Amino acid sequence: MFSWINKDEAKKRNMDVYETVLEGLKKVYKSKVLPLETSYQFHDFHSPALDDPDFDAKPMILLVGQYSTGKTTFIRYLLERDFPGIRIGPEPTTDGFIAVMYSENDGVIPGNALVVDPKKPFRPLSKFGNAFLNRFQCSQVDSSVLKGISIIDTPGILSGEKQRVDRGYEFTGVLEWFAERVDRIILLFDAHKLDISDEFRRSIEALKGHDDKIRIVLNKADMIDHQQLMRVYGALMWSLGKVLNTPEVARVYIGSFWDEPLRYDSNRR
Numbered sequence: 001m002f003s004w005i006n007k008d009e010a011k012k013r014n015m016d017v018y019e020t021v022l023e024g025l026k027k028v029y030k031s032k033v034l035p036l037e038t039s040y041q042f043h044d045f046h047s048p049a050l051d052d053p054d055f056d057a058k059p060m061i062l063l064v065g066q067y068s069t070g071k072t073t074f075i076r077y078l079l080e081r082d083f084p085g086i087r088i089g090p091e092p093t094t095d096g097f098i099a100v101m102y103s104e105n106d107g108v109i110p111g112n113a114l115v116v117d118p119k120k121p122f123r124p125l126s127k128f129g130n131a132f133l134n135r136f137q138c139s140q141v142d143s144s145v146l147k148g149i150s151i152i153d154t155p156g157i158l159s160g161e162k163q164r165v166d167r168g169y170e171f172t173g174v175l176e177w178f179a180e181r182v183d184r185i186i187l188l189f190d191a192h193k194l195d196i197s198d199e200f201r202r203s204i205e206a207l208k209g210h211d212d213k214i215r216i217v218l219n220k221a222d223m224i225d226h227q228q229l230m231r232v233y234g235a236l237m238w239s240l241g242k243v244l245n246t247p248e249v250a251r252v253y254i255g256s257f258w259d260e261p262l263r264y265d266s267n268r269r
Helices: 004-013 019-040 052-056 071-079 123-128 160-164 171-181 198-206 226-243
Strands: 060-065 097-102 107-110 136-141 152-153 185-192 213-219 252-254
Touching: 004 198, 019 052, 052 160, 071 097, 071 136, 071 152, 123 213, 171 198, 198 226, 226 252
Parallel strands: 060 152, 060 185, 097 136, 185 213, 213 252
Antiparallel strands: 097 152, 107 136
């Protein structure tokens, strides 16, 4: 009559015990999910199979924005130091994707070596070709911040005639690949450049389907006074309303992420 009690006890005796959650996830994926994906050719139609680095990788943050909106300065503000390969200026300086990751020794790993490293989760990026790999690198930094996260810096999105120049690789395709795997996407806007170019519009559209990851930041807010900031905020909301087709109003976080003092103290309030 109470045979179900014996079944529960048998399950408990045969239950696998893992030291960490990650170890259990790896075992379940390889024994249960991976055979099902292989049977239905999931890897041919959607995404390749997950390797151990995909489970072991730290949470990643993707920074996206037009050129000179403060993406690289934002990373330096978080790390409180420079990192290998950093270039900051008013012109488009970051011309490639830079993965800023933790290491005890500072250094740079080029993209061609990065995609064959079995300890890094970037092996599927080899499908975008040598033109992309030549503009992809990993900056290793000994920073306590990077012990918990990794940050992906992207090229500044161009405007005007510049955006018609071919980059040599599928820029929006690379953004989609990162958007699927990162845990947070930060869209950075400059208080002095609120226009959304055609390439920026395509980039934002490539991030659709990951709305829960996106956070919008209005950077360099200390460059204008309180009244101008309110007008800039309204103009940004109007520009975003034409790109983000959602009934809800997008939340915009306002800040100034650099190590210089604020110009207008009234913005502290």
